[in-house]
Every structure is written in C-alpha cells, then in structure tokens.
Amino acid sequence: MTKIAIVGTVGLPACYGGWETLVDNMVNENIGGYDYTVYCSSTSYDNKLETYKGAKLIYLPISANGISSIFYDIASMIHTLITRPKVVVILGVSGCIFLPIFKLISKSKLVVNVDGIEWKRDKWSGFAKKFLKFSEGMAVKYADVIVADNDGISDYINSEYGIDSEVIAYGGEHALISNVDGNYSDYFFTVCRIEPENNVDMILEAFSNSNVKYKIVGNWDSSVYGQQLKAKYSIFDNIEIIDPIYDLNALFDYRNNCMGYVHGHSVGGTNPSLVEIMHFSKQIYAFDCVFNRFTTEDEALYFSTAKDLTELLADKSLSANNEKMKQIAMKRYTWNIVAEQYESLYREI
Numbered sequence: 001m002t003k004i005a006i007v008g009t010v011g012l013p014a015c016y017g018g019w020e021t022l023v024d025n026m027v028n029e030n031i032g033g034y035d036y037t038v039y040c041s042s043t044s045y046d047n048k049l050e051t052y053k054g055a056k057l058i059y060l061p062i063s064a065n066g067i068s069s070i071f072y073d074i075a076s077m078i079h080t081l082i083t084r085p086k087v088v089v090i091l092g093v094s095g096c097i098f099l100p101i102f103k104l105i106s107k108s109k110l111v112v113n114v115d116g117i118e119w120k121r122d123k124w125s126g127f128a129k130k131f132l133k134f135s136e137g138m139a140v141k142y143a144d145v146i147v148a149d150n151d152g153i154s155d156y157i158n159s160e161y162g163i164d165s166e167v168i169a170y171g172g173e174h175a176l177i178s179n180v181d182g183n184y185s186d187y188f189f190t191v192c193r194i195e196p197e198n199n200v201d202m203i204l205e206a207f208s209n210s211n212v213k214y215k216i217v218g219n220w221d222s223s224v225y226g227q228q229l230k231a232k233y234s235i236f237d238n239i240e241i242i243d244p245i246y247d248l249n250a251l252f253d254y255r256n257n258c259m260g261y262v263h264g265h266s267v268g269g270t271n272p273s274l275v276e277i278m279h280f281s282k283q284i285y286a287f288d289c290v291f292n293r294f295t296t297e298d299e300a301l302y303f304s305t306a307k308d309l310t311e312l313l314a315d316k317s318l319s320a321n322n323e324k325m326k327q328i329a330m331k332r333y334t335w336n337i338v339a340e341q342y343e344s345l346y347r348e349i
Contacts, residue, residue, distance in 0.1 A: 002032075002034050002086045003034075003035045003086050004034045004036050004037070005036075005038075005039070005083060006026075006037070006088075006089045006091070007088060007089065007090045008064075008069075008073055008090050008095070009022075009040075009091055010041050010065070011039070011041055011064070012038050012049075012055065015044060015045075018170065021174065023091075025171055025174065025338070027055040028053050028335070029335055029336055029338075029340075031340055031343055032343045034346065035056075037057075037058060037083055038052070038057055040059050041063055042059035042060060043061065043064075045059070058083075060079070062075060069094045070095050072095070073094055073095025073096075074095045074098045077106075087345075088106075088110055088111070089111045089112075090111070090113070090139070093112065093115065093132065094118075096138045097134065099138050099139065099141075103142050109144045110144050111144065111145045111147060111342075111345055112139045112143040112146055113168075114136060114153065114157065114165075116267060117267065118132050119131075119132035119133040121267060122196055141161075145348075146163060146164075146166070147165060147166050147168050148167050149169050149270040150269035150270040151294040152289075152291045152294050153165075168338060168342060170272050170333060171334050171335030172277075173329075175251075175276035175280070176252075176279055176280070178249075178256075180256055180280055180281065184256075184257055185257045185258065185259065186213055186259060187213035187215050187257075187259065188259060189215050189254055189260075190214075190261065190263070191245070191254070191255075191273055192216075192218055192263075192264065193219060194229065196225060197265070199266055202287075202306045203262055206303075206308075207310075208236050210238070211238055213239075214239050216239075217242040217243075217244065219244050220241060220243060255280050258282060259282075259283070261277045261282045262309070263277070263284060265289075267289075269291050271291075271295070274286070274296070275333045277325075278296070278328060279329045279330075280326075281326040283325075284301065284321060284322075285300065285301045285302075285303060285309060285313075287303060287304070288304045299325065300321055
C-alpha cells in the first residue's frame with residue numbers, strides 16, 4: 001500500500017477543530033486503501049491509541065497549537081525521514097519554513113493545504129503576520145501540489161505567486177448525527193469563534209434592532225472582545241448568548257430547529273461551519289465576501305452591514321434558498337468527494 005503521512009493536526013481521534021475532522025474523515029473513507037500515518041500531539045491525548053480507523057498514530061511531546069506548532073510540524077516532518085512515506089500532506093503553513101531543507105533530504109512528495117491566508121487575520125501581530133506570509137511563500141515554492149479550500153484562496157495564490165492550486169473543500173454531512181425532520185422553531189442561529197473577523201458585533205447589532213429571535217454559540221469568555229459583546233447584548237430579550245457547546249447532540253438540535261443561519265466569517269476560505277449547516281437545508285444569510293459567495297455559489301442571502309442584515313430579516317418577500325444550499329452541499333461538500341479529491345492527488349504525483 002502507498003504510504004501517506006499527515007502533518008499539522010492535533011491528531012486523531014478528532015478532538016480539536018477543522019483539520020482534525022478533515023483527517024478523521026479522510027482515513028475513514030480511504031477509498032484507495034492507503035497506508036496512513038497521522039502525527040499527533042501527545043499533550044492532547046491521555047489515551048494514546050496505536051491505530052485509529054486503520055491509520056498508524058505517532059505521538060510527539062509538543063503542543064500542536066500556538067507558536068509551538070512550528071516546532072511540532074518540523075519535528076513531524078523530520079520523523080517522516082524514518083517512515084519514508086510516498087506523500088507527506090501538510091495542513092497549514094506554520095512549519096513550512098523547513099521545506100527548503102526537507103526537500104533536500106527527503107524523496108517524499110509534498111501536498112500542502114495553505115489554509116485561509118492565515119497571515120491576514122487580525123489576531124496576529126505584525127511579526128507573526130510577516131512570519132506566516134514568509135512560511136506561505138515557502139509552502140508555495142517547495143510543495144509539489146498546493147491545495148486551497150476555496151476558489152477565492154486559489155485565485156489569491158495564483159495572483160500572488162503565479163502558481164495554480166487544487167481546490168478541495170470539506171465535507172459537512174458528519175454534522176447530521178440524526179435525521180433532519182424539516183420542522184423548525186422561530187429563531188436564527190450562529191455557532192462560531194467570537195472574533196472581530198467573524199463580524200459578531202455586526203450581527204448582534206442587526207438583531208438588537210429587530211424583534212427576530214437569535215441564538216449564538218461561541219467562546220465569549222476567551223477574549224475582551226467576546227466579554228464586552230456578551231455584556232452589551234445579553235440585555236436584549238430576543239438575543240440568547242450561549243457559551244461553547246461540546247455536546248454534538250445539543251448542537252445538532254440547535255441547527256436542526258433554527259429557521260435560518262447567519263454566517264459572519266469574512267476571511268479564511270471555505271469555513272467548515274458554513275458547509276455543515278448547508279446540509280441542514282436552512283435559509284442562509286452570509287457576510288458578503290468572495291469566500292462565502294464561492295462556497296454558496298452566489299445562492300445565499302448576503303449582507304455587508306448591520307443595516308443590510310436587519311433589512312433582510314424583515315423582508316418577507318425573499319425567495320427561500322434552503323433547498324439550493326442542500327443541493328450544493330451534496331454536490332460539493334461530502335467526505336467521499338473530498339477523500340477522492342485528495343487521493344487523486346496521491347495518484348497524480
């Protein structure tokens with residue numbers, strides 16, 4: 001079997017975020033019967049499995065998050081010199097400063113998913129932005145294949161570096177842990193990280209000027225920004241501020257029962273939470289940016305300001321887009337499709 005190593009995630013079983021969910025489903029689908037090895041951070045697992053869904057797990061005693069992710073990714077790449085996989089899949093660019101050396105000493109082919117133009121995110125300092133931009137450049141220069149998760153990211157890579165990339169998004173049907181019954185309550189819903197680039201303040205302002213019920217789940221207490229928004233908008237009777245939910249059944253119920261979903265992400269390519277809600281056949285209101293338009297194929301309802309969103313919520317003449325969202329999700333965002341797209345890259349290189 002062809003050996004494939006995956007670098008850049010916290011590990012398996014999935015316990016953290018989008019990368020881990022991606023890898024969990026890639027090894028689960030494994031259409032071509034590949035011999036997967038997944039690098040894991042031992043600091044995140046009390047129970048260290050040797051294998052998971054047929055994939056070998058190798059643990060490194062380094063955190064996979066924050067600045068230590070650079071060293072974690074580099075250590076993972078160095079270890080592949082022992083396992084000698086045919087292809088190394090790197091998720092994210094933080095460790096890609098090592099690629100010039102890695103390419104000199106390894107015969108493995110490199111597939112790098114550059115994520116969502118990470119260096120442009122507001123949360124990073126000036127030095128961090130410069131470092132991530134440099135690492136992105138190293139990834140594009142030394143990878144055999146660059147993967148972008150959105151056409152908007154692919155266009156950026158082409159315009160910035162003159163390099164073509166393969167567009168592979170994410171599946172979302174794993175969020176359907178039970179049957180969607182088609183019934184709904186009288187509230188709109190959002191689940192997201194509480195960050196400025198997700199336009200949480202804009203969305204809350206819109207609902208504060210409306211009588212429409214709104215429930216939003218997020219990590220409010222993780223930042224001053226979140227704490228201030230929580231204090232400001234908790235006083236509104238129609239707005240329910242909900243702390244993070246880790247119970248998948250509870251999250252399913254919120255999604256299944258809502259009458260519509262509001263997505264405020266403005267950066268980062270294809271967002272997994274948007275892909276997931278598309279499988280629920282819900283009316284979607286998305287912040288107007290190129291990434292969200294590509295993800296929803298221009299079929300969602302779009303807003304750029306709080307006033308825009310308030311007006312959309314009040315407009316009863318709008319055509320429903322819920323069935324279009326489901327059709328797009330089934331056509332583009334299932335894990336079988338995503339796994340086959342990655343496996344086609346292994347075969348090509």
